[in-house]
Amino acid sequence: MKLDTTGMESAAPVWGSHNELVDGFSAAPSFELPNTTDFDGFQKEAIQMVKPAKGTTTLAFIFKEGVMVAADSRASMGGYISSQSVKKIIEINPYMLGTMAGGAADCQFWHRNLGTKCRLHELANKRRISVTGASKLLANILYSYRGMGLSVGTMIAGWDETGPGLYYVDNEGGRLKGMRFSVGSGSPYAYGVLDNGYRYDMSVEEAAELARRAIYHATFRDGASGGVASVYYVGPNGWKKLSGDDVGELHYRYYPVMPSTVEQEMVEVTGA
Amino acid sequence: MARYDRAITVFSPDGHLFQVEYALEAVRKGNAAVGVRGTDIVVLGVEKKSAVKLQDSRSVRKIVSLDDHIALACAGLKADARVLINRARIECQSHRLTVEDPVTVEYITRYIAGLQQKYTQSGGVRPFGLSTLIVGFDPYTSVPSLYQTDPSGTFSAWKANATGRNSNSMREFLEKNYKETSGHETIKLAIRALLEVSFCFSYVITAIVT
Numbered sequence: 001m002k003l004d005t006t007g008m009e010s011a012a013p014v015w016g017s018h019n020e021l022v023d024g025f026s027a028a029p030s031f032e033l034p035n036t037t038d039f040d041g042f043q044k045e046a047i048q049m050v051k052p053a054k055g056t057t058t059l060a061f062i063f064k065e066g067v068m069v070a071a072d073s074r075a076s077m078g079g080y081i082s083s084q085s086v087k088k089i090i091e092i093n094p095y096m097l098g099t100m101a102g103g104a105a106d107c108q109f110w111h112r113n114l115g116t117k118c119r120l121h122e123l124a125n126k127r128r129i130s131v132t133g134a135s136k137l138l139a140n141i142l143y144s145y146r147g148m149g150l151s152v153g154t155m156i157a158g159w160d161e162t163g164p165g166l167y168y169v170d171n172e173g174g175r176l177k178g179m180r181f182s183v184g185s186g187s188p189y190a191y192g193v194l195d196n197g198y199r200y201d202m203s204v205e206e207a208a209e210l211a212r213r214a215i216y217h218a219t220f221r222d223g224a225s226g227g228v229a230s231v232y233y234v235g236p237n238g239w240k241k242l243s244g245d246d247v248g249e250l251h252y253r254y255y256p257v258m259p260s261t262v263e264q265e266m267v268e269v270t271g272a
Numbered sequence: 273m274a275r276y277d278r279a280i281t282v283f284s285p286d287g288h289l290f291q292v293e294y295a296l297e298a299v300r301k302g303n304a305a306v307g308v309r310g311t312d313i314v315v316l317g318v319e320k321k322s323a324v325k326l327q328d329s330r331s332v333r334k335i336v337s338l339d340d341h342i343a344l345a346c347a348g349l350k351a352d353a354r355v356l357i358n359r360a361r362i363e364c365q366s367h368r369l370t371v372e373d374p375v376t377v378e379y380i381t382r383y384i385a386g387l388q389q390k391y392t393q394s395g396g397v398r399p400f401g402l403s404t405l406i407v408g409f410d411p412y413t414s415v416p417s418l419y420q421t422d423p424s425g426t427f428s429a430w431k432a433n434a435t436g437r438n439s440n441s442m443r444e445f446l447e448k449n450y451k452e453t454s455g456h457e458t459i460k461l462a463i464r465a466l467l468e469v470s471f472c473f474s475y476v477i478t479a480i481v482t
Binding site for chain 2: 121126127140
């Protein structure tokens, strides 16, 4: 399968001399292979290095009114929290969102690349690309880079002619259509809350609250998730950011501190 | 190794591409084909000479389908048509695979026209000697479309058009008698246009896409 090389052309031409006829042509773009004796082993190591680090919680679900997308905002490098304010919900275009899990750079770059391709499709075909089509474009790109160490676990959520759409796409090139997804190290906790509270016919506010709670509970138990719980809603007119609440504040909102009545008072000891 | 970089289609001093114009001549010698668009229907008709008695007429397909919802008729070199149609059919399926959606009529017309244009600007090849009429309905809509491409690689949408032998008389007839019709009226209009130019011993084949 042809590798997608938009944005990755090498600057210098491969042939040495500056031939006037071919200046302006660039050679077929290619990656430089790393200088190791065992390339396959190197690839495996590269993948293992990135694999466990999908330290995040993102979720998305389809309901009657549209799609709800939510994510935390913590970035961790092993045990070090490198940032508490990462934007994990990427705006591909005004009616499509992507979530970030895995390598931040990989997700950001390929989502931007996908946005470019979606826009080109619109210009060429005078109609918006469907969520199905956009997710397929991304999945095919990721498949062509299979085994090269990309780490992307993303959900593409949007609203097109056929209604709300939600797809899960990952770096293996897998692509799944579904109604509810959660991706990341905090996803088991988020699934617990999400699956328990989910109903198809919720209102936008109820769905937003469910999403917020699910992210909060995941950040409570998972060390690699935290920061701010962002909630986005995708409706027929495009996406809209509904809220971004610090999970610490959410904790005290859900479990406010009750002043407990003191049973035994400490008595001042006087004398001696 | 022989390098196929010497162009055959080159400009003349007064700005013509003679190979393309000769290709249009080949089209003018081909069988008549007509396409008429109605409000809910689009009709293709081709003239068929019945003079060849021993030929198994079922093996000569003049109107072909590119996909479930798109049909094509052409005038000109039928061998070139086969090649173009095969490429178009593959592109229809490739589009279904990559975006999980059937092609729109405009998309596949643009693809065919692009292919025809490529062969006017490449080394060692001659242009395709055919004009096509492409009809169909865009997916998820009930809007009919009729497009025409020609050997130069241009394409446009039409309410009614004709190509091939005597296409000028057919087009004149259509211009005089065209009005927005639907259903059987559109079919009648297409057949009447063909009857203008083909003699009574020929018969017509129509494809109706609804």
